[in-house]
Amino acid sequence: MDPKMLMIATGAAGLVVGFVAGRLSAGCTGGPDVDESGVEPGDGIELYVGNLSYDLSEKELIKVFAAHGKVLSARIIKNKFNNRSKGYGFLEMATQSGSDKAVKAMHGKEVKGRKLVVNEARSRSRD
DSSP: OOHHHHHHHHHHHHHHHHHHHHHHHHHHTTOTTOOTTOOOTTSSEEEEEESOOTTOOHHHHHHHHGGGSOEEEEEEEEOTTTOOEEEEEEEEESSHHHHHHHHHHHTTOEETTEEOEEEEOOOOTTO
């Protein structure tokens, strides 16, 4: 084998091994997304939020719902061609009680001129 090719192959293998080792060690400590309550994004209760204002940001969405419980994450679904909001998104609440409070308080509430539709998300087929 050509010495240059051997060096490239060895370097690539080392990179893969280093990447895998880094991912495994990060997983052992809980990773950077774990907070003091021990709840990670992906472990909470997911809510569907519809009829969003097109200029509402994810940070604003989190702020609106944070009054009802701990929000782990928020995603506003966007058009892949122009990156504009499609008018709906998903929130992840840390606890079932926080999720229930948020649905009860926010469903039908007006935010930026639009009455929100809030309910528990039906499926998690994103995986």
